[in-house]
Amino acid sequence: MILYVLIYLVIIVGVVGAVISKKLLNSAIMLAIASIGISLLLFGYSAPWAAVFELSVCAGLITVLFISAVSLVKNEEDTTKEKQIKYSIFPLIMSAVVILSSIFIPEYFEKLSSYANTTQNGNELKIGDIIWSIRGIDVIAQIMLLAGGVFAIKHIFSYVKKQEE
Amino acid sequence: MQNIYFPLDWFFITLIFFSGAYCMIVSKNIIKLLIGFEIISKASIIAIITSGYLISNINLAQSIIIVMILVEAVVIATGLALVVKSYRINKTIDITKLSNMKG
Numbered sequence: 001m002i003l004y005v006l007i008y009l010v011i012i013v014g015v016v017g018a019v020i021s022k023k024l025l026n027s028a029i030m031l032a033i034a035s036i037g038i039s040l041l042l043f044g045y046s047a048p049w050a051a052v053f054e055l056s057v058c059a060g061l062i063t064v065l066f067i068s069a070v071s072l073v074k075n076e077e078d079t080t081k082e083k084q085i086k087y088s089i090f091p092l093i094m095s096a097v098v099i100l101s102s103i104f105i106p107e108y109f110e111k112l113s114s115y116a117n118t119t120q121n122g123n124e125l126k127i128g129d130i131i132w133s134i135r136g137i138d139v140i141a142q143i144m145l146l147a148g149g150v151f152a153i154k155h156i157f158s159y160v161k162k163q164e165e
Numbered sequence: 166m167q168n169i170y171f172p173l174d175w176f177f178i179t180l181i182f183f184s185g186a187y188c189m190i191v192s193k194n195i196i197k198l199l200i201g202f203e204i205i206s207k208a209s210i211i212a213i214i215t216s217g218y219l220i221s222n223i224n225l226a227q228s229i230i231i232v233m234i235l236v237e238a239v240v241i242a243t244g245l246a247l248v249v250k251s252y253r254i255n256k257t258i259d260i261t262k263l264s265n266m267k268g
């Protein structure tokens with residue numbers, strides 16, 4: 001229990017640091033710290049595959065992407081004004097959501113547990129079986145999404161190159 | 166089962182979600198907006214794994230999270246490519262000045 005709260009504190013520190021930090025580079029690094037905390041949490045919930053994906057993609061790849069983008073658009077920090085006082089109602093909404101959800105959500109999930117049942121003869125299915133047989137359509141969607149992203153990025157940069165010529 | 170701890174989880178999930186939403190609403194910097202999006206998706210990842218643990222169906226939650234992480238990576242990569250292009254054309258990464266992007 002204490003370990004979980006400590007991991008959550010690491011995540012909260014990373015997230016709040018990423019939000020309030022003025023420098024974009026610091027924001028990206030704090031986001032990586034939050035990602036590492038989330039991957040530890042996933043390991044704690046005995047979800048090693050998701051934890052490894054989170055650690056390698058979110059804490060690794062996305063941080064590298066953010067840092068390279070920040071280095072390409074340098075000297076752009078603190079140029080935009082922020083209206084922070086206007087949104088001070090956020091904590092009130094948040095506390096209302098917390099109180100209401102802590103009352104209603106557990107009952108809802110108990111009701112939901114009968115629908116999302118992927119057990120077979122009393123044993124839970126392996127993650128490979130779930131990915132390839134039950135949610136096989138997701139794999140096709142992932143491939144299409146990756147292809148779409150690659151084509152979008154290729155088109156964006158080829159257009160810039162043509163314009164520079 | 167983790168029924169007793171679930172409200173505590175939910176409190177942290179809501180805190181992370183609202184931090185991301187605040188970041189997305191307040192900031193005009195596109196990279197900050199993408200960071201806010203990333204934070205919101207992290208909150209949803211924790212929500213999915215917590216609910217999967219609660220209904221003792223952790224492998225289904227893992228498969229959904231893997232798909233979600235991939236979607237997140239593609240969206241961030243495309244968004245950052247757009248940021249770099251916008252910076253080369255407009256010399257700014259202010260979201261209010263993106264109206265010049267045509268073609």
